[in-house]
Amino acid sequence: xxxxxxxxxxxxxxxxxxxxxxxxxxxxxxxxxxxxxxxxxxxxxxxxxxxxxxxxxxxxxxxxxxxxxxxxxxxxxxxxxx
Numbered sequence: 001x002x003x004x005x006x007x008x009x010x011x012x013x014x015x016x017x018x019x020x021x022x023x024x025x026x027x028x029x030x031x032x033x034x035x036x037x038x039x040x041x042x043x044x045x046x047x048x049x050x051x052x053x054x055x056x057x058x059x060x061x062x063x064x065x066x067x068x069x070x071x072x073x074x075x076x077x078x079x080x081x082x
Contacts, residue, residue, distance in 0.1 A: 050057045
């Protein structure tokens with residue numbers, strides 16, 4: 001089966017419509033998985049950086065926890081957070 005291209009259109013050289021769909025499938029799969037592939041290495045580097053500085057990590061996590069408790073206390077009392 002030969003695909004007829006309209007006059008003035010550029011043919012990509014595909015003879016079968018399934019051959020035309022294959023690059024689109026690859027593009028869509030790469031777009032769907034590409035974000036995960038980009039984020040995972042960054043998350044691993046971030047985890048290693050946190051593990052290499054345990055004192056700083058624990059200090060900042062305790063500061064975050066204290067701030068969340070302070071905000072929660074204000075919200076329970078009916079006041080708006082500052």
